[in-house]
Amino acid sequence: MTKVAVVDFGTGNLRSVAKAIEHVSRNVCVVVTDDPDRVHAADHVVFPGQGAIGTCIRAIDQKGLRDALMEALHTKPFLGICLGLQALYSFSEEHEGTPCLGVLEGEVKHLTHVRENVQWPRDLKIPHMGWNTVRQNQPHPLWSSIASDARFYFVHSYCAVGENDSEVLGLTEYGGSFTSAAGRDNLFATQFHPEKSQRDGLTLLRNFVAWDGTG
Amino acid sequence: MGLAKRVIPCLDVDAGRVVKGVRFVDIRDAGDPVEVACRYDQQGADEITFLDITASSDDRDTIVHVVEDVASEVFIPLTVGGGIRSLDDIRRMLIAGADKVSINTAAVYRPEFVGEASDHFGVQCIVVAIDAKRVAGGEQPRWEIFTRGGRTPTGIDAIAWGKRMADLGAGEILLTSMDRDGTRDGFDLALTRAVADAVPVPVIASGGVGSLEHLAEGIIDGHADAVLAASIFHFGEYTVVQAKHRMAEEGIEVRL
Numbered sequence: 476m477t478k479v480a481v482v483d484f485g486t487g488n489l490r491s492v493a494k495a496i497e498h499v500s501r502n503v504c505v506v507v508t509d510d511p512d513r514v515h516a517a518d519h520v521v522f523p524g525q526g527a528i529g530t531c532i533r534a535i536d537q538k539g540l541r542d543a544l545m546e547a548l549h550t551k552p553f554l555g556i557c558l559g560l561q562a563l564y565s566f567s568e569e570h571e572g573t574p575c576l577g578v579l580e581g582e583v584k585h586l587t588h589v590r591e592n593v594q595w596p597r598d599l600k601i602p603h604m605g606w607n608t609v610r611q612n613q614p615h616p617l618w619s620s621i622a623s624d625a626r627f628y629f630v631h632s633y634c635a636v637g638e639n640d641s642e643v644l645g646l647t648e649y650g651g652s653f654t655s656a657a658g659r660d661n662l663f664a665t666q667f668h669p670e671k672s673q674r675d676g677l678t679l680l681r682n683f684v685a686w687d688g689t690g
Numbered sequence: 691m692g693l694a695k696r697v698i699p700c701l702d703v704d705a706g707r708v709v710k711g712v713r714f715v716d717i718r719d720a721g722d723p724v725e726v727a728c729r730y731d732q733q734g735a736d737e738i739t740f741l742d743i744t745a746s747s748d749d750r751d752t753i754v755h756v757v758e759d760v761a762s763e764v765f766i767p768l769t770v771g772g773g774i775r776s777l778d779d780i781r782r783m784l785i786a787g788a789d790k791v792s793i794n795t796a797a798v799y800r801p802e803f804v805g806e807a808s809d810h811f812g813v814q815c816i817v818v819a820i821d822a823k824r825v826a827g828g829e830q831p832r833w834e835i836f837t838r839g840g841r842t843p844t845g846i847d848a849i850a851w852g853k854r855m856a857d858l859g860a861g862e863i864l865l866t867s868m869d870r871d872g873t874r875d876g877f878d879l880a881l882t883r884a885v886a887d888a889v890p891v892p893v894i895a896s897g898g899v900g901s902l903e904h905l906a907e908g909i910i911d912g913h914a915d916a917v918l919a920a921s922i923f924h925f926g927e928y929t930v931v932q933a934k935h936r937m938a939e940e941g942i943e944v945r946l
Contacts, residue, residue: 490787495765526812600892600915602814602861606694606736606945624691626945628767630789630814630861648692671767671789673731 476504477684480517482544483509484524484534492523492556495670499681511543519684520547523670524558528583528633529570531558548578548662552688555664560657561635563664569633579657579664581637589634590651599650604630609645609655609667616690617663617682618644625675627667629655634666661688694945695909696736696916697933698894699923701726703772704743706752710921720924723756724763730923731764733930736945738764739792739864739918742772754786761787771819771864775803777810784815792864794819795837798844801858808859817894818860822848822881823868833881836868848881849888856889863889864918867897874900874921882912894918902928902936909942 477500481493493505506513514520522544524531535541547553548563555563567573567583575583586601611623634653637643644663645656655666663683669676701708701723708720720726727738738760742753750773757770770783771792780791797804797818808816822833823843833848852863865885867878877895886893895914899905899922908917922928934944 490785491761491765491789494762494787498762498765525814601890602892603693604814604862604892605696605915608691626694629693630767632813668767670765673766677765 476502477519478517479503479505479519479521479684480514481505481507481521481523482514482540483507484531484538484540485509489523492521492670495677496521496680496684499677500684503684509538509540511539514540514543514547517547517551519552519554519686520544521554521556521683522559522562522664523556524562525630526558527569528558528561528567528575529573531562532573532575535562545576548576549660551661552683552686553662554683555662556670557631557666557668560654560664560666561633563657563662564635564637567633578662579635579637579642579659580639581635581642581654583633583635586632586634586650586653589636589649589653602630602632603634603649606672607647607649607655607667609647612643612646612656613641615644615658615663616686617679619682620678621675621682627655627665627669627672627676629667631666660690692943694736694943695914695937696894697905697930697937697944698737698739698769698916698918699730699735699930700739700741700896700918700920702741702743702920703753703756705749706756708924709743710924724759726924727760727764730930731766734934734945735766735930736916737767737769739769739771741792742770744772754782757783757786757788769817771817777807780807780811780815784811788815790815790817790862792817792819794821797855798835798837798846801854804855804858804860808861813859813861813891816860817862817864818855819864819866820848820852820855820885821866821868822878822885824878824881831880831884833878833884849884852885852889852893856891860891862892862894864894864896865914870898871896872921873898876900876904877908877912877914877917879907879912882908882914886913886915892916902933905933906937906940906942909937910940
């Protein structure tokens with residue numbers, strides 16, 4: 476049995492993430508937890524999130540999860556979802572600037588700041604909500620059996636702009652282009668919600684559960 | 691390629707069954723919510739909305755179980771509306787597996803509730819439902835907010851209300867024309883366009899869909915980001931697949 480820990484820092488619809496992972500594999504034991512020991516003990520770690528980045532980063536420290544998360548980020552198959560992608564960059568514009576975990580190179584910006592001269596709000600409703608395409612920027616085991624430009628479900632107002640092209644695994648257009656999937660080594664993160672993206676999302680989760688954390 | 695316009699089947703749920711009323715009366719049974727939701731998921735629905743129209747508080751828990759059951763089988767976004775009045779109500783629905791809740795009457799009685807809800811749970815899960823009706827007077831068309839299933843006028847202007855709700859933290863507006871709901875005459879396109887152009891958040895058009903052409907009109911002429919319909923899907927008249935193909939023929943970007 477693969478032990479999957481879904482890290483609970485008090486926001487978001489964690490039940491869906493856990494249910495979706497259970498749905499794609501009989502061979503997993505999924506725990507939703509805020510206990511650092513259980514994160515340490517897991518084989519795979521999922522770091523989902525919704526809401527505000529400041530709350531997320533504060534909760535990581537309040538719950539004493541930072542060490543367990545940093546260890547997982549460097550040692551085991553790790554999947555960040557939504558805020559769980561944004562938190563991996565060094566800095567987010569949200570809340571007049573929030574320092575994040577700094578594992579990936581780049582910054583998190585408000586969607587209106589990704590490109591100048593968009594007609595807002597008519598051409599760019601925020602949040603970016605719904606099904607958009609993800610252009611695969613690099614081959615990756617988690618893209619297995621998923622077409623480039625497949626649609627995934629997004630809901631967010633801030634987005635990451637990766638600075639290191641080798642860490643940018645997927646790109647999406649909304650006003651401008653942003654990093655919709657990112658990663659390196661044992662780490663994969665998505666701005667979209669695979670647990671809400673029907674067939675292709677479930678395929679990605681199945682690929683994650685089967686992944687050994689190497690390229 | 692970009693963001694697709696969404697097609698959202700709506701399930702009115704009463705005491706654990708899907709029903710559909712015409713202008714809030716004449717309720718017809720349309721099946722088991724889990725079966726119906728799974729069918730729409732298979733057809734490519736972009737989201738599913740549940741509206742709990744149960745009047746009795748004894749049956750209020752039923753919708754929680756419906757959401758739990760559906761969320762274990764269907765991996766697309768789920769919205770629940772009807773009777774959402776407190777942060778606890780929202781928490782229960784999110785824990786059950788809903789991704790968004792839709793707030794209607796409670797927002798009219800206490801607008802600050804929308805702000806508290808989005809501060810607490812994030813704008814991404816707070817939908818404000820607006821039931822609007824055309825009112826007489828003046829040269830320009832005007833629409834007012836109605837509550838209690840369209841029976842009680844509030845005197846509040848629908849467009850101003852939509853803007854205020856977005857300011858307070860609504861992540862999306864579900865806009866229903868009370869004049870059109872259940873009529874199958876199509877959306878109130880002037881209303882839809884007026885609200886969609888005025889608010890910075892996505893708008894879901896609702897009320898009046900009787901044909902696939904109406905769905906396309908809601909996007910093209912109504913400027914809506916998503917279209918919601920109930921009866922045209924429930925009784926097997928059209929599938930979601932047919933709806934999306936028709937919209938694609940009209941040049942609308944959809945997820946096929």
